[in-house]
Amino acid sequence: MEGMVEENGTVDPLAPSPDPPLSIASSVQSVIQPNQQSVIQTAANLQPMLSKGNVILVGKPNSVIQTTQGSLQALQVVEAQSDDSLSEDESPKKRRDLLTRRPSYRKILNDLGGGEIAEGKVEQTSSEADSELSSHSIPYHTVIPAGAIQISSGDGGPGIHTLTMTNSTAGGAIVQYAQGGQEFFVPVVAQSGGLSSPGGEDQARKREMRLLKNREAARECRRKKKEYIKCLENRVAVLENQNKALIDELKSLKELYCQQKTD
DNA sequence: TTAAAGGATCGTCAAGCTAG
DNA sequence: CTAGCTTGACGATCCTTTAA
Numbered sequence A: 001m002e003g004m005v006e007e008n009g010t011v012d013p014l015a016p017s018p019d020p021p022l023s024i025a026s027s028v029q030s031v032i033q034p035n036q037q038s039v040i041q042t043a044a045n046l047q048p049m050l051s052k053g054n055v056i057l058v059g060k061p062n063s064v065i066q067t068t069q070g071s072l073q074a075l076q077v078v079e080a081q082s083d084d085s086l087s088e089d090e091s092p093k094k095r096r097d098l099l100t101r102r103p104s105y106r107k108i109l110n111d112l113g114g115g116e117i118a119e120g121k122v123e124q125t126s127s128e129a130d131s132e133l134s135s136h137s138i139p140y141h142t143v144i145p146a147g148a149i150q151i152s153s154g155d156g157g158p159g160i161h162t163l164t165m166t167n168s169t170a171g172g173a174i175v176q177y178a179q180g181g182q183e184f185f186v187p188v189v190a191q192s193g194g195l196s197s198p199g200g201e202d203q204a205r206k207r208e209m210r211l212l213k214n215r216e217a218a219r220e221c222r223r224k225k226k227e228y229i230k231c232l233e234n235r236v237a238v239l240e241n242q243n244k245a246l247i248d249e250l251k252s253l254k255e256l257y258c259q260q261k262t263d
Numbered sequence B: 001t002t003a004a005a006g007g008a009t010c011g012t013c014a015a016g017c018t019a020g
Numbered sequence C: 001c002t003a004g005c006t007t008g009a010c011g012a013t014c015c016t017t018t019a020a
Helices: A024-029 A092-100 A105-112 A127-136 A199-262
Strands: A064-066 A072-074 A160-166 A172-179 A182-189
Touching: none
Parallel strands: none
Antiparallel strands: A064 A072, A160 A172, A172 A182
16 A cells, blocks of 8 residues: 555554545645644654655654644654563563553543543444444343333433333342334342342342343443444544545646646 | 354453542 | 442354355
């Protein structure tokens, strides 16, 4: 690929999601938007690529972007760290942590600003996520204490129309959800405290509750992850378009220059 | 048609993070 | 400090694709 910024680097997913592809006129001004906190990850030896107009200086941490307007934009350069760079005597656990731990999607998308993932379990911002949810029929349910009935209104979740409590007993109940033509059931355990029970039973109930919550949390987490990945894919597409436009612009300017030279 | 391979999804555990 | 939330990892299961 003969791209400029992307040739040797990857665009950081944390960068705010871009506006629609820049017009040529504006893209000539700056590859990196002044108000965007972009991070460009590059190969080690990427040389300055433009001699005039925009200069992108990379290759060393804490580099700076200098624009024609004379304004300086701090650039955080993330040095690619391969697995090899981790010391060998690092314990497997620590090593694993170093490799895997990353900011939460909520944090990332909060940083993104516009691309915030819906907070809470029943909000949804992206229509794609909507379709995904419907196509996978992910049960968007809410844990409620036994004995209580929660009616979900329109904004309470995508397509949850009716809720009915069945089989309500002292120990718990089955909550029945109807979503479109589908129905699904969720066992709900009575919240501890209201019932006197032997310790073991209480423990087991607590565990059930914890597992249920974690199950839902995992679902939610996976949904966020998918949405986040879609965000990234969209961003890649936009940046590729920008890149293409810039290449075309460069080409036409070159042609113009050559033409004028021969005249 | 069927078995194998590979991918997707799920539930669970564990550890980090955060709000109160 | 603690309870609850979030998320990577892992194993199990299901689903789809592909070759025989």
